[in-house]
Amino acid sequence: MERSKQKQLKPSESDASASNDTSLNGHFGQTVKVQNMSGVSKGSTGEVSTQPSSVMESWREERTRSIEDNEMSLPSIAAAYTTILRGLGEDPQRQGLIKTPWRAATAMQFFTKGYQEKIIDVLNDAIFDEDHDEMVIVKDIDMFSMCEHHLVPIFGRVHIGYLPNKRVLGLSKLARIVEIYSRRLQVQERLTKQIAVAITEALQPAGVGVVVEATHMCMVMRGVQKMNSKTVTSTMLGVFREDPKTRDEFLTLIRS
């Protein structure tokens, strides 16, 4: 089918050197290999599994918040922001700040709305049987997340490729998977892996590759204050991990 030929939804605006312009600092510690195109670094990013059954649970029962929860917790989150404002030396009663705690609480709930959704809901009715064995790539998916260490934004792009094995996923659903996992408190390594594992579990493809390029505001605004530092993480599963040619094809296509 046409639809599942090698897809490149958007031309890449970042040049090939972007991913080489990777810089790390203490935020990730010394042990984490961030640019790791040959697979997930096991030691630092936790368990890596290509065995579907063992990781199935990771997204079957993952919704931890409901709309009702949001309404119920809004006052206490707002109250906490009032405390923060006071602690920062501000006057929460001055005109410009009167509604700030409520706004901030509502915004924070939005930034973390991935907790209200489940991957399984996204996948419903979106998996199609398809005798297609060409690589499917969706690149430059915008991503906005929150660093779980500092509660400040991480933003960047996600590139996803997979080699179907009789099943394909509606292309827009790849971006939805990114949205659900990124709208949570995250570290980039886990985000990258969760996306790859979700696709693996949903489609049982021959292989999956996920590359995330991101800027961490906690690195840009504090610490080393490297304005242009980008962190690149990747997870390669199946043939993307085992076959250098497949992996290289994916990496070349997402940089073209």
Ligand SMILES: [Zn+2]
């Ligand atoms: Zn951080």
